[in-house]
Amino acid sequence: MRRRLGYASFALAVLALLAGSAITARQPDIGSVAGTPLWVVASKSLLALGITFGAYGLYAFVLGFLTRRTPDKRRQHDIRNVLRLLFLAAVLIAVLGVITDQWVGVLFSLGVVGFAVTFALQQPLFSLIGWVYIMVKRPYQVGDRVAIEGTKGDVVSVDFLVTTVWEINGELVTSNQPSGRIVTLPNSVVLSSHVYNYSWEGFPYVWNELPVQVAYETDLDYARELMVEEADDFLGDEMADHIADYRERLAETPVELEVRDRPAVNIVQKESWVELRLRYLVHPRRGQRVRNELYQRILERMNEEPERVKFPVSRNR
Template structure:
């Protein structure tokens, strides 16, 4: 005896029509389907509410955790914390939405495949922008410079005026605004003038060979000690550094803060010149001496004088 084949499932619209016509079997099936769908819809709503709650809590946790990292986040600079907390929030929401769609019966495999292909296409089209974002994240994490620091990038010097995930903005000393993509900045040499909190001044002066070198070295140290902008640690340093053609070079090395470096250097040059002259030390300059010699000529009985310039 053969078993009769199972009846094919009745389409939902057909079942609804037959239920409206009073078919008790169809009424029970429609009510059961609606009840099951209502339960799944309620569960999906609970998953969505839990997802939104978890996204908010986890994003706040990521923001606080990043703020507690030492030497990473500058007070008042929330660019990195905002980016990472937003990234965590939307990742949690994306996972929750996939669970909600699965709960209500949507086949998410095809949707994820389409989204993956679209993301790949967008990523290939915006690979330069995405590389700038990646470099911006690394800059914000490693902090080779901060807003307000004086830097040298690509041979141009200036002060950092703005920093985000895409660009670094520098205002140079001529008042020009330079906008660098972060991808170009992160892969090049970055000179941070303010990074160490101090900067060295090197000043070389030429004195006459007949002058007192010990006096010159002592005057250099006195000039540095008299300037309040010169740091006591490291101590100022002065030595004879070279014997030139017309002068003996004495060098002063001292340290100041980066903010005082320019003015302190210029003022020290003026102060040292005045002190040297007041103590009788001279600043020799290159001289040209004309040597005269007599050259005999076989054709002329009289000799002739030839001037031969030499430098000293």
């Protein structure tokens, strides 16, 4: 589809440029507008259209060429945005140059206008700077799960001025489930706010905890071993592979951490019960499914041993 549009744009560009050149060569006396001969207006309009169609055709071909060689959809999104900005700037300068016949003056005027826009449109300018920062530093990209200024969700688009996020959680749902709402954030927020990336390209995994409350009469060693066995059986090997990648990333930094490559259980004492917190590694988009599966497995095993695993009973009346 993009290739056909490119061919059609090139054809229209050639026709417009030929028509504009023909009018310029003949210079027919067909009247004037505000002291300017109509043939001049017509020829420059056609030349401007030719430049616009030609630039779009070139944009379509370049974009198609680069996206075919870049299977990653995230990279395709970035390439499309960068090319769009470059071609828009080039077309604007070329069209104004053709209309005014003052190429140097056009560049100078754009500089003056840009200086004025800096003061008049500060927020959009900051958002554009934020977009450049996102492209260069990569705090997040399309497809990442992020949390920014109270909004949590999956990034679906990063345009020049705004980032579009498919919301999860929010006011409508819980447990890291999609709400169905779209949230639009100005790119300038990355310059002044914390950005939490749950699935960055270097290591798209997070640690989760599954708390299970048991009574003080429980055999804690048995309960801990039971939880570790179920978690290790369900995702232990997968977790170990990902931890190996994490350690490689960690070795590139000055940070020294002790990282376990299998699930583990931590104990937290509460007023009326003991909380066993199962710690494991998971992809953020699988977090709730894994949590549900682990809880069901662990609860079934614990119910098989009612003498060794006891649950807290509320004494409130």
